[in-house]
Amino acid sequence: MKDCIFCKIINKEIPASIVYEDSNVISFLDIMPANKGHCLVIPKKHYETLLDIPGENLSELIKAVKNITKALSLSIGNGAYNMVMNNGEDAGQLVQHAHIHIIPRFKGDRLRLSWSHKKYGNKEIEEYKENIKKFL
Numbered sequence: 365m366k367d368c369i370f371c372k373i374i375n376k377e378i379p380a381s382i383v384y385e386d387s388n389v390i391s392f393l394d395i396m397p398a399n400k401g402h403c404l405v406i407p408k409k410h411y412e413t414l415l416d417i418p419g420e421n422l423s424e425l426i427k428a429v430k431n432i433t434k435a436l437s438l439s440i441g442n443g444a445y446n447m448v449m450n451n452g453e454d455a456g457q458l459v460q461h462a463h464i465h466i467i468p469r470f471k472g473d474r475l476r477l478s479w480s481h482k483k484y485g486n487k488e489i490e491e492y493k494e495n496i497k498k499f500l
């Protein structure tokens with residue numbers, strides 16, 4: 365898609381530190397890493413969020429995520445990582461081309477991915493459960 369920075373990386377219009385590429389998926393290092401080695405894995409077709417990605421492309425994407433995570437762990441020598449996917453502006457998605465972050469984690473790295481905990485009111489958790497189940 366025109367004006368999409370990740371499509372430009374896919375089309376080699378702008379440089380990136382590409383670690384993996386096949387016909388459906390590409391992965392490169394995030395230029396502003398949460399930790400060094402932070403990779404992004406993206407489908408080559410421009411989909412905006414998880415829900416836009418068809419099942420077969422999604423399975424290719426998640427398999428690549430697994431392989432890259434393994435390579436990251438082997439190369440950096442650490443088996444701990446966070447997988448993050450921001451979907452939608454309110455969730456902090458800045459680039460509107462679906463992408464999965466793989467962030468290697470190190471003991472004492474002080475990286476914060478935590479959130480404060482909210483509380484359900486009386487029976488509210490059951491209402492949430494029923495509302496979600498209606499659509500599944």
Ligand code: AMP
Pocket residue numbers: 369380392393394395396397404449450456457458459460
């Ligand atoms: P998000 O907030 O989930 O949309 O994250 C977008 C990520 O893309 C950020 O972590 C940016 O650092 C990263 N990013 C933006 N432009 C580039 C680029 N040209 N090459 C590599 N990573 C990028």
Ligand code: ZN
Pocket residue numbers: 365368369370371372409410411460461
């Ligand atoms: Zn794109």
